[in-house]
Amino acid sequence: MSVIMKVFQENEIALKRFIQRFTSASHNVDDFAQETFLKGFAAELRMQINEPKAFLFKIAKNVVLTEVRKDARSPRGYLKDIDDISQILDENQATTEDWLDGRKKLILFSKAVAQLTPRCREAFLMRRIDNLQYKQIANRMDISVSAVEKHVTTGLLMCNKYLRAQGYKPSEFGAAIKVVKRTPKDEYKKMVKCDE
C-alpha cells in the first residue's frame, strides 16, 4: 500500500476533525478529505515526501481554504436567493455533476492503485500513465519483461478486485472518454471568471 494511503487511513478521523474546524455545515467534510487524499497521492507519485502526515494536513488546509475562498468570491453567494438564477443554474447542473463524477472516479481509481504493492504500482502506472513499453519499464525497474507483464496484469486484476469490494462494477463507469458539451453553465462560469 502507498505511504500516503496508509497515513491517510491512520489519520482519517483527525484529518476530518481538522477540516471541520475551517468549514461550515454546508460543506461536506468527507469530500474535502477525499480530495486531500487524491492530491497527496498524486504528489507521492512524482516526488519524495518526507513528512507524509504534515504534508496531508497542509494539503487539507489548502483544499478547504481554496474552496471557502471560492465560495466567498463567487457571485452565486449573492444570487442564491433569487429564484430565477437558481433555476437557470439547476437546469444546467449536468456539467458540474459530470465533473464531480469524474472526480469521484479519479479518487476511487487512485485508491485502487494505491493499495497495490509498490513495485506492482510502479510498473502498472508507468504503463498506464506514462504509456511506456514493457521493455522500457523493464529497463527502468531493472527486472525482466515478463516480470513487468506480470506486474501489469496483477495491477489490473487487483484494481478490479478492489473496485468490486467497494461495490462498483467497472461496466458502471461507462465509456472512458466523455465529450463534455459546452453548456450555458460554462458560459456563466466564464462570465464569473472575467469578473474576478
Added chain:
Amino acid sequence: MNKIKNIVTLPSIESIEAEAASWITVLGREKVTKADMSELKLWLKQSERHRNAFNELTDLWDNLTILKELDDIAESVSTLPDLHSIFWQRRSFLAIAASIFICFIISGSLYWQHLTEFNQQAQLITAVGEQRTVILSDGSTVQINTNSQLEIDFSRDKRIIRLLKGEAYFTVAKNKQRPFYVYAGGGLVQAIGTAFNVRLKLFDEIEVTVEEGLVALATLVKKVPITSSNIELISSSAPETETFLAELSAGQSTTFSHTVEKIELIQTPALNRKLAWRQGVLAYANEPLLKVIADISRYTNITIEIADPSLRTLPIAGYFRVGEVEALFDSLEITFGLEVKRISKNYVRLSTKS
C-alpha cells in the same frame, strides 16, 4: 495462456479474470503476433463468461486513463503555497518594503566595485525582462533573472547574499574558510562548493534547485517581534535562530519556508528546462498554460489574462526566448489555435477561438 482444452470443471470466475487480464497485457505489447490474436479469438469463444470478463477488464483498463490527471494534480500540489506564511505575509511585506526603501538611501553611498580584497557590498537589481551576470570578488558567479534584487555582503569570514526578490543562479567558488550563504524570505541556503538556483516565490517561499554539489537548507526565526520602531533593525540584522531543515544534492529541488515537506528528484531534461532561463530561454514540456503564463509574466509588463477557464490546463510544449513575448502570442495563435486579443498596449486576453 489457457492451453488445456478439455476442462471438465468450470473454471472459476477468478481464473477467467486472471486470463482475461493477461490477454489485455498481451495486447499492450509493442508487437502483437497473429498467433496471439487467433488464440485470443479461441479463448473468447469459450463462453459468455470469458467474453464478459474480457469486456469488463478492457473497460476498466480504458477507464483508468483518468489516472493521467494525477500528473496535473501533482503539479498543482508542488506549487502549493505554505498557508502558514499568509498570516505573516503582510508584516513581512512591510519589512521588505522598508528594507528596499532603506537600500535606496544606502545605495547612493555604495560603490559597485569591491572595497578590499575580502569585503564587497553591493546591491544588484534587474528590471522586468532584464537578465545579467555578475562575477563576484571571490570568483563566484551570479546570474540574475528578471525583476530581481539582491544584496551582496562579503566579509573576511563569510560570504552572504540576500535575495530580496526574484531568482538567481549561483556558481560558487570553493572556499571552506568563507562559507557562502544565500538568505531568501524566511530561509537560508548554505552552499558547499556548488552550483544552484534560488527563487523567491509568492508568500516568501523559496525554491531551491541544485545542479552540482550540495546545499544545506535552514529556516530562520526572528527572535524579536516586529514593530514599526525596530523594523529597520529586523530587516537587516535582527538576531535570528537557524534551524537546519534538509540537505539537497545535485538533481534535487524543493520549495520551502518553515519546513521541508518534500524533495523532488528532477530528471536531467526537467532540470535543464528549469534552468533554461540562464540561456535566455524558457522551456516547457506539456506544462499547463496557466503555469506558462504565470512564468512568462515575470519577464514582461504585459498583463496576460486567460479568459477561458478550460484553457488553463492546456498543455504547452516549446521554447520561448525571454523578451520575445510577441513570438509567444504568435505561436499561441498559430500552433495552439487560441484567440489572442489585445485589449490595450499592456493587456492581452487569451481565449478559445470562437
